[in-house]
Amino acid sequence: MSLIAVQSFAAGNWIGPGADAAPLHNAFSGALIGHAGGAALDVATMRQHAIATGGPALRAMTFHDRARMLKALAQYLNDRKESLYELSYLTGATRADSWIDIDGGIGTMFVFASKGRREMPDAHVYLDGEVEMLSRKGSFVGQHVCTPLQGVALHINAFNFPVWGMLEKLAPTLLAGVPAIVKPATATGYLTEAAFRMIIESGLLPDGAVQLISGGVGPLLDHLGAQDAVSFTGSADTALRLRGNVNLQRNSVRFAAEQDSLNASVLGPDVGIDDPEFDLFIKEVSTEITAKAGQKCTAVRRILVSEVMKLAVIDALEARLAAVTLGDPRRDDVQMGALASAAQKADVLEKCAMFASEARRVIGSDSPPLSGEGLGGGGVFG
Structure with a gap:
């Protein structure tokens, strides 16, 4: 097979690996299969593209609109998943292993699509609870509402589930009306890129709704603000290091970490x-x-x-x-x-x-x- 040049998708453009790209190897034979990373991505522009283009387009849709979008996307991926299985072998995964990752990820997207239709309103705002009476005669009342963040969600994912790890985060993020930048682990990111490419080729998502970083995130954490969020999956040590970023702390950027589960x-x-x-x-x-x-x-x-x-x-x-x-x-x-x-x-x-x-x-x-x-x-x- 020809070598894989794992690309990033930034501000609507596919960008190949740079001169310092990391080599990728077949997990069971050790053969060189491609390269990833090393490209000088303009991460500030990526964030702005998500906020200025992807965010408004997603927020213009209702929860049900976005749920229908997710269902259509899950079906699109499901119809084309066999090529992902073939590529997944290179990660060392058996067919049964890949079922957890590929069918599991697509199934998760179907579930969120269903929940969006059954449990969310066909509206732009989600009402959380009843109206609260804050004054004796009702002249002062309160109502909790949930609306989409105005920023971007950065998803930093682990190596072990390159498809499911991406889809399980994208589904609730897109349902909530928030654009995402996906950063998969480099070692198995070629499988993530293949699934991500299908997402773009489907034409089902608005421009700017999703972007992909194949390689390091560069200075992206230093550009995030209070309306942005980081979702990390990986080791506790890496989570602690990322969470300690001065800019994240200064701007109170939401940071969620799934790390080193103890079972x-x-x-x-x-x-x-x-x-x-x-x-x-x-x-x-x-x-x-x-x-x-x-x-x-x-x-x-x-x-x-x-x-x-x-x-x-x-x-x-x-x-x-x-x-x-x-x-x-x-x-x-x-x-x-x-x-x-x-x-x-x-x-x-x-x-x-x-x-x-x-x-x-x-x-x-x-x-x-x-x-x-x-x-x-x-x-x-x-």
Whole structure:
């Protein structure tokens, strides 16, 4: 295949990667597949384009208008999703992994479209609660109303769900009548760009409603104001660094972060080996370990069991995971693909080394058998 030049979409124009673009690699083979980032984007103009062009066009629509727009867009993407599945293999995802990302993202957009029609008024303003009597004789009353922000929403997304991560934020943002600038993680951003390109090609959104940054955000945070918002998904450390931006604090820019979720699977002390709950526990823990190669944001970090059940759980997990085939995610016999990038593998190995100080490995190896051709040392299997 030819190399992918992952583009940005700024103020109505597609802009290719710059001289300092980052190389992108096939997750399961290590082959170079393209480049992204490095372009000198005029982020101030991007913000102004969203505010002056996209915002007014969206606000001219009612909630129901925007809900119908979302439904049409979700249907458009759904009709063309197969090409996204083919590209998703390069991220190391199996077909089942990609279903969570691609169909899950499109499904989320359908849900918000439905909620917009069923739960929001066919109007430009959303009334929040009843009229409040603030004076004894009714000469002074109050009414809470919700109206669209006059700025832009900056979406900084994670690497693990390049399609769903974009669509789950775009749907409520557009339904609310606010334009968005999407910044996907560079490692898997080529899949985001492919889905985003479909959105633009659909012609269903007004000009300026959505823009895309493939690469770093540059000084964009320094240009945001009180009517803007930042929605971040990623690590707690990165969220803390971004949240500390002086301009964001000075202008009280809304900042929402989904970061480092802490999840565990816990086996109750009253559950025995012969109980159906034990089988369910083993099945779900195995899925958490293998789905998206363990890279789901909701994947469990700890498996908690009573001391008396420890060996039984280890044996059951070892037996179940031994049947899992790793390798080329395009193959029908492969249940677990590769990690998304070399950086992600380095992070996993770092955490494994940390655990080694107080635990021992009971399942897995540094060189697992792989199914597929050309998987040499270039892939990032954990």
